Amino acid sequence: xxxxxxxxxxxxxxxxxxxxxxxxxxxxxxxxxxxxxxxxxxxxxxxxxxxxxxxxxxxxxxxxxxxxxxxxxxxxxxxxxxxxxxxxxxxxxxxxxxxxxxxxxxxxxxxxxxxxxxxxxxxxxxxxxxxxxxxxxxxxxxxxxxxxxxxxxxxxxxxxxxxxxxxxxxxxxxxxxxxxxxxxxxxxxxxxxxxxxxxxxxxxxxxxxxxxxxxxxxxxxxxxxxxxxx
Numbered sequence: 432x433x434x435x436x437x438x439x440x441x442x443x444x445x446x447x448x449x450x451x452x453x454x455x456x457x458x459x460x461x462x463x464x465x466x467x468x469x470x471x472x473x474x475x476x477x478x479x480x481x482x483x484x485x486x487x488x489x490x491x492x493x494x495x496x497x498x499x500x501x502x503x504x505x506x507x508x509x510x511x512x513x514x515x516x517x518x519x520x521x522x523x524x525x526x527x528x529x530x531x532x533x534x535x536x537x538x539x540x541x542x543x544x545x546x547x548x549x550x551x552x553x554x555x556x557x558x559x560x561x562x563x564x565x566x567x568x569x570x571x572x573x574x575x576x577x578x579x580x581x582x583x584x585x586x587x588x589x590x591x592x593x594x595x596x597x598x599x600x601x602x603x604x605x606x607x608x609x610x611x612x613x614x615x616x617x618x619x620x621x622x623x624x625x626x627x628x629x630x631x632x633x634x635x636x637x638x639x640x641x642x643x644x645x646x647x648x649x650x651x652x653x654x655x656x657x658x659x660x661x
Contacts, residue, residue: 514617529556
């Protein structure tokens, strides 16, 4: 890895890999380093000139990545759960488990000072509770759909961490995925996502008919789904 000093005094680090590629490819990553791939025939001077010209873009990407990490970070002092923020209480124990209830998150551990380990315990507890909530909401939505003209096929529900979508529906395979990050939002917002995904069995796009269907059978859809834009 090399570091260059830009004309404005900023330091920019990059790591160069030589490949048989036509262009100079630059990829700013979360670690604050630009990963560059270029042909062996391209000089280091030319590569660093490209880095200099695009420096503002790289530093902007570093800043956005850092902000995203902070937003996604789970605190060891509190937990966001179903629209509320619960305090975390540590209890010295050999059980090594976190338990999420209606008022707090209790962490039983011998290692309260190990942030990464505690985060893992909390995330596991949140995911376990969220899976149960999703099972309940799914059953509730299916019951309500029984009174509509949409009768979805047997559907597999999976919970996973998604970067750019709150949910997805593969209507050809009978599979709906729900973003685990929804655990921080109110229960009705999670329900709105379930309605959204099931509606794709009837309308495969986001047409006017799609949203009219949601507004007809789940009138509060727009109210709760709007929270995901904030």
